[in-house]
Amino acid sequence: MGNSNLYKGSLTTIILKLLEEHHKMYGYEITQKVKELTKGELKITEGALYPSLHKLEAEGLLDVEVTKVDNRLRKYYKLTEQGTKETVNKLSELQEYIKTMQALVNPKFVVK
Amino acid sequence: MGNSNLYKGSLTTIILKLLEEHHKMYGYEITQKVKELTKGELKITEGALYPSLHKLEAEGLLDVEVTKVDNRLRKYYKLTEQGTKETVNKLSELQEYIKTMQALVNPKFVVK
DNA sequence: TCTTATGCATAAGAGATTTATGTATATATT
DNA sequence: AATATATACATAAATCTCTTATGCATAAGA
Numbered sequence: 577m578g579n580s581n582l583y584k585g586s587l588t589t590i591i592l593k594l595l596e597e598h599h600k601m602y603g604y605e606i607t608q609k610v611k612e613l614t615k616g617e618l619k620i621t622e623g624a625l626y627p628s629l630h631k632l633e634a635e636g637l638l639d640v641e642v643t644k645v646d647n648r649l650r651k652y653y654k655l656t657e658q659g660t661k662e663t664v665n666k667l668s669e670l671q672e673y674i675k676t677m678q679a680l681v682n683p684k685f686v687v688k
Numbered sequence: 689m690g691n692s693n694l695y696k697g698s699l700t701t702i703i704l705k706l707l708e709e710h711h712k713m714y715g716y717e718i719t720q721k722v723k724e725l726t727k728g729e730l731k732i733t734e735g736a737l738y739p740s741l742h743k744l745e746a747e748g749l750l751d752v753e754v755t756k757v758d759n760r761l762r763k764y765y766k767l768t769e770q771g772t773k774e775t776v777n778k779l780s781e782l783q784e785y786i787k788t789m790q791a792l793v794n795p796k797f798v799v800k
Numbered sequence: 801t802c803t804t805a806t807g808c809a810t811a812a813g814a815g816a817t818t819t820a821t822g823t824a825t826a827t828a829t830t
Numbered sequence: 831a832a833t834a835t836a837t838a839c840a841t842a843a844a845t846c847t848c849t850t851a852t853g854c855a856t857a858a859g860a
Contacts, residue, residue, distance in 0.1 A: 581697040582785040584816060584847075589694075593793050604838050614788050624817050626840060648825055648838055667793060673694040674786055676726050681705050681779060689848065696816075696847060716807050736848050738809060760807055760856055 583618065587628055589670055590620070592663040595638070595655050602650045603629060629653060637662050689732055699732065699740055701782050704749070704775040707767050712753075714762045715741060741765060749774050 594609060595601055601609070607620045629651075632638045637659035641652045655663065689695045706721060707713055713721070719732045741763075744750045749771035753764045767775060 580781040580785060581817085581846080582701070582781060583697070585693040585696040586789065587816080589789075590792055602838080610792065613791055617784070617788050618792075621818065622838090622840080623819070623842090628816085646826065646837090650838070669692040669694060670789065670793060672729070673692060674789070676729050677698065677702075677782065677786075679725050680702055680722065680730075681782060693815080693848085699847080714807080733849065734807090734809080735811090735850070740847090742809095758806090758857070762807070
């Protein structure tokens with residue numbers, strides 16, 4: 577993924593959130609959407625993305641639907657019910673993480 | 689470190705920032721300070737902390753000063769000049785990370 | 801006396817990502 | 831027509847960071 581290695585550990589959160597918002601996306605589309613939303617700041621690599629999608633599917637958080645467009649393969653992923661719940665968890669963990677880091681880095685903030 | 693694996697990659701930032709603020713700290717003190725500042729939310733493990741301190745020292749970002757207090761060893765670390773510069777970098781990377789994640793997770797935010 | 805706190809350290813394993821490949825079709829460029 | 835770029839998937843080896851499990855040693859509290 578990106579430059580700074582702070583991004584390690586946030587790929588799952590990103591994938592789930594994008595799928596929550598767009599209902600149905602395929603791998604390549606996710607890489608492009610992230611690049612677009614972050615103005616090129618963050619580039620998800622295929623080597624990280626595809627194994628991650630497979631894992632989320634294996635865990636029952638995502639469903640797949642294979643289609644063919646212009647004679648090229650596409651695998652559309654969407655959240656399962658369980659995936660929707662896990663998305664909520666991941667997002668609150670992210671908020672918690674940000675709050676905690678603010679407490680450490682900016683002593684004006686206090687964790688409650 | 690902590691529970692959620694979002695914290696991967698942020699240990700260095702945490703160490704550097706605490707040293708910037710306190711000028712001089714030893715390992716155990718860092719673990720306690722983090723626990724205190726985050727109300728127990730984040731616990732730095734020794735297995736992560738000590739190798740990280742050694743690495744930062746090897747890279748020239750930290751200086752060490754060994755002392756003995758109550759017959760027990762203490763290794764005080766402080767930022768080198770280079771370490772001070774790197775702290776600024778790490779902190780801005782953290783802000784950048786947070787901003788980018790907001791853009792992904794909360795579409796109202798836009799990365800500029 | 802036994803447990804907890806203080807204080808350091810390292811090694812094995814796990815987990816996530818990077819880097820390097822590989823395959824294949826469609827489109828744009830020279 | 832040939833070549834490069836974009837689209838679209840995939841995996842394997844290496845790397846990096848952290849967790850878990852140890853180990854050693856002194857001080858203080860129950």
